[in-house]
Amino acid sequence: MDSDTPPLIVDIDGTLTDESRALDPHVIPVLREWPARVVIATGKAMPFPIALCEFLGLERTVVAENGGVVFVEATDELRLEGDHEAALAVGESYRDLGHDLGFGQIDLANRWRETELVVSLDQPLEPLEELAAARGLVVLDTGFAYHVTDPVVDKGTGLEAVCSELDLDPAEFLAVGDSVNDAQMFDLAGEAVAVANADETALERADRVTDASYGDGFLEAVAPYRD
Ligand SMILES: O=C(O)COP(=O)(O)O
Numbered sequence: 001m002d003s004d005t006p007p008l009i010v011d012i013d014g015t016l017t018d019e020s021r022a023l024d025p026h027v028i029p030v031l032r033e034w035p036a037r038v039v040i041a042t043g044k045a046m047p048f049p050i051a052l053c054e055f056l057g058l059e060r061t062v063v064a065e066n067g068g069v070v071f072v073e074a075t076d077e078l079r080l081e082g083d084h085e086a087a088l089a090v091g092e093s094y095r096d097l098g099h100d101l102g103f104g105q106i107d108l109a110n111r112w113r114e115t116e117l118v119v120s121l122d123q124p125l126e127p128l129e130e131l132a133a134a135r136g137l138v139v140l141d142t143g144f145a146y147h148v149t150d151p152v153v154d155k156g157t158g159l160e161a162v163c164s165e166l167d168l169d170p171a172e173f174l175a176v177g178d179s180v181n182d183a184q185m186f187d188l189a190g191e192a193v194a195v196a197n198a199d200e201t202a203l204e205r206a207d208r209v210t211d212a213s214y215g216d217g218f219l220e221a222v223a224p225y226r227d
């Protein structure tokens with residue numbers, strides 16, 4: 001890698017993982033050795049990207065919950081944004097209609113969530129969208145879960161928040177992702193790459209689409225900046 005390597009903002013599920021959300025081990029050395037800043041940007045709750053950074057030996061620079069949570073270790077900044085009360089109320093109303101969030105009794109998908117709510121993809125979408133809209137929230141289908149999210153935040157606002165902390169410009173970044181929740185960070189990044197398994201929105205908003213899927217797609221996305 002040369003000194004012109006851009007900072008990297010990368011999604012987790014579907015980009016660093018396979019379809020079952022298991023991390024592709026081949027991405028590990030690439031992330032560990034990336035010579036510029038690495039930002040992990042995910043729809044997952046904060047403990048997941050924080051743990052990923054720790055296990056990879058990366059400084060913890062994280063956008064979680066689709067932009068609702070931003071943590072920058074270097075400046076000791078934690079920003080929470082978005083109407084969590086409204087998201088929880090959507091969940092309550094959804095249950096009142098006889099539906100379920102779909103993650104079982106001990107719901108690890110929502111347990112550490114601070115700004116949004118997630119519902120399993122095997123649950124009905126339409127009533128969820130109606131309840132969310134009534135409270136000014138949106139539902140994002142990432143291909144891994146339905147996210148009831150406050151539209152004031154997204155991974156783009158998260159990238160901007162990270163940049164203002166670290167005195168970087170979003171346009172310096174290489175962004176890699178796979179789904180609708182990556183679209184706004186794609187719009188801001190200097191170069192946006194969708195892996196081949198990406199959804200229609202991510203494919204449309206990307207500057208480049210890889211031939212390979214999942215972790216192999218990520219490796220292809222960053223290949224021009226290695227060696
Ligand atoms: O949690 C999800 O549904 C998707 O997570 P991701 O943003 O890391 O792909």
Ligand SMILES: [Mg+2]
Binds near residue numbers: 011013142177178
């Ligand atoms: Mg993803």
